[in-house]
Amino acid sequence: MSDGPADPPLLAAERVTRTLPEGVTLVADISLRFARGEFVAITGPSGSGKSSLLYLLGLLDRPTEGRILLEGRDTAELDAEELAALRLARLGFVFQFHFLLPEFSSLDNVLIPIRRLGRLDAAAARAQAMRLLGTLGLDAAATKLPEQLSGGMRQRVAIARALANDPALILADEPTGNLDTKNAAAVFDIFERLVREEGRTVIVVTHDPDLARRCSRRVHLVDGRVVSDGPASG
Amino acid sequence: MRLLLDLARGMLARRRRQTLVSVFGVALGVAFFIAIAALMRGFQTYFISQIIDVAPHITIKDEMRDPPPQAAALAHPEGAVAIAGVRPQDRVRGIRAAGDKLAMLEAMEGVAAAPVLTGQALLRYGSRDVSVTIVGIDPVRHARVSNIQKDMTHGRIEDLRATANGLIIGEALAQRLGVGLGDTIAAVSPRGVTLSMKVVGLFRTGIQTLDQQQGYALLKVNQVLQDRSNVVNQIQLRLRDVTRAEPLAREIEARFGDRTESWEEQNKNFLTVFVIQNAVMYSVTGAILLVAAFGIYNIISTVVYEKTRDIAILKSLGFTERDIQMLFLVQGIVAGLLGAVLGCVLGAVMIEGLAQVRFGVEAPSGSDRFILARDWRVYLLASGFAVLAAGIAAVIPARRASRLDPVQVVRGAA
Incomplete structure (x- = not known):
């Protein structure tokens, strides 16, 4: 599933720097390439720029220097609406907090990005959402509101929502931060399956070394710079 | 969405x-x-x-809107000439060529016209005197320009023709004078002419000023009472489309020169x-x-x-x-x-x-x-x-x- 030698990588950061208007540099001169089917952990101590890098890679933030290329396309050339369209169709986000809309059921939450993209009719969209919930063991939770679910179930619904539009890339920011060990392992099981069986790329920010070891690659940051990039088991 | x-x-x-x-x-x-x-x-x-119901939609009067241009102002249009105290002309002989104007107006589509002579009179019954406006009308034509027939509670507008010196007054006025249908009262004009008039009809419009201070008589009778024989001092018009009143009034005034007021202008306040x-x-x-x-x-x-x-x-x-x-x-x-x-x-x-x-x-x-x-x-x-x-x-x-x-x-x- 990896990119061929001639193919552009799924995602690439070229000499990316992000400095806040106050002069604080969040990440500095980072160049990374992510191929299809990679399971990457971004690790580092608190304040090392892990989440900042993830938001840049996820097109939620723009670098002050350098550029981000998604499937070979320079995202610096895109306006806010085009970036939003790209996030909707090609990327899936999972955050530490589930961020499910509390007034809507699990099914409706998963349906939101599908309906926003508008590629499927109502019946097909519903079938897609139900299928995703089913693969994550959430059939029974479909009609339940987030407040009626456990923490682990809410995070799995959030993963289902991230997968709603069949994205090539999943970006997860401390997705197990609020979960116990068992639920955290279950979330990583899902990520592994997405990479192994569906060929998706998963980039996950974590400070848990045990979970990071389950990834195929580990990028370690210190003070906003990459200090190591190699196999996670190493 | x-x-x-x-x-x-x-x-x-x-x-x-x-x-x-x-x-x-x-x-x-x-x-x-x-x-x-x-x-x-x-x-x-x-x-x-x-x-709109009670009053005419357009009233043509025997007066000018503006005073006639003065010789000094005409001679020095750009000069620093100020002429004060000039009054618009009053035509004591009423509207000129009223018959011709009436014929022209009646020929217009959707327009009904009626000649009127209005004048003040004192109605006297016993010891009671009430000052009123007497409207001299042609009953047939007036029925087309006003709803007086609809507002009549006793008698008919045609009764003015059937009775010598007939008079139709408002119910409120009749009450003030203490008269009823068939009573005879004295009418005295400012020119000193006195007529004995018989109440042949009563009306109620709901507008107090009309019901208390207005009466209708035949045009000829009022001309005698006001001592203004053959004079018409108003032509009243009723339109099928009341919204045309203002532009038509302007058009008539421009054509005849007589001051012409639409119902909107008359009730501007x-x-x-x-x-x-x-x-x-x-x-x-x-x-x-x-x-x-x-x-x-x-x-x-x-x-x-x-x-x-x-x-x-x-x-x-x-x-x-x-x-x-x-x-x-x-x-x-x-x-x-x-x-x-x-x-x-x-x-x-x-x-x-x-x-x-x-x-x-x-x-x-x-x-x-x-x-x-x-x-x-x-x-x-x-x-x-x-x-x-x-x-x-x-x-x-x-x-x-x-x-x-x-x-x-x-x-x-x-």
Whole structure:
């Protein structure tokens, strides 16, 4: 599933720097390439720029220097609406907090990005959402509101929502931060399956070394710079 | 759009009590607007219809609007000449060539015309004297330009022809004089002519000045009474399309030179008062709706504040700034729409409630109840204004929501 030698990588950061208007540099001169089917952990101590890098890679933030290329396309050339369209169709986000809309059921939450993209009719969209919930063991939770679910179930619904539009890339920011060990392992099981069986790329920010070891690659940051990039088991 | 509507509905439903308070605020504004408009417009419409019904639509008078141009002013048009105290010309012989003008006016499509001689007289019955205006008319023609026949409570307008020196007066005037149908009274004109006149009819228009101070006699009889034989000092016109009155009056005045007044010009004072009344009404009810709009601003601001995380996630999912703005704008408009619908129902109920109120005394309209105008356009106007106010109130928080930076929010929540 990896990119061929001639193919552009799924995602690439070229000499990316992000400095806040106050002069604080969040990440500095980072160049990374992510191929299809990679399971990457971004690790580092608190304040090392892990989440900042993830938001840049996820097109939620723009670098002050350098550029981000998604499937070979320079995202610096895109306006806010085009970036939003790209996030909707090609990327899936999972955050530490589930961020499910509390007034809507699990099914409706998963349906939101599908309906926003508008590629499927109502019946097909519903079938897609139900299928995703089913693969994550959430059939029974479909009609339940987030407040009626456990923490682990809410995070799995959030993963289902991230997968709603069949994205090539999943970006997860401390997705197990609020979960116990068992639920955290279950979330990583899902990520592994997405990479192994569906060929998706998963980039996950974590400070848990045990979970990071389950990834195929580990990028370690210190003070906003990459200090190591190699196999996670190493 | 359907998705945004569903999201908006979900967010509003979550804050049911706040939403209901806002919606009810808008509804009250709309309802008061509708009820007050029904009262005001009801009275105004009645008043105007009375004017249109009773008075001629256009009156041509035997006077000039402006004084004739003076020789000095003509000689020095650019000079510093000021001429003061010049009065417009009064034609003591009445309208010139009235017969020809009458014929020309009657030939116009949708126009009925009647010659009139009006003049003052003192009606005397026993020891009672009342000063009145006697309108000398041609009954057949006058029936076409006025609704006097409709307003007659006793007798008919044609009875003026059947009786020598017949007189039709208002019921209120008859009461003041203490006369009834068939009584003979003395009429004395300013020229000193005295006629014995017989009351052949009584009328009631609902307009006190007419009912207490006006009488009708044959044109010829009034010409004798006023000592102005063959003089006509007014030509009264009635139009099929009353809205043509003002332009037609201008056209006639330009053509004949005689001062010609439309019903609007003759009742300018009343109509100006109505404009002021309406301005006050719209300001007051507009203020109520403005307060209601603040309620909507408040709820949308609260929702935006509470939904900061949700806005961030929606943006990370791929919702654009415009989507987010629309989402909250839709919530304001939905609240406004609900308020408008509820307000229309409440307004209709209030109108029907007002319709049941009885004063216990009979008003000039002949009814002891409010005169209410039920006009769907008022409902539309009030609803439109409410939705617009709600939309505007939602714009500011909606824009604030759309500009939220998801990264900042996610960082804060982490």
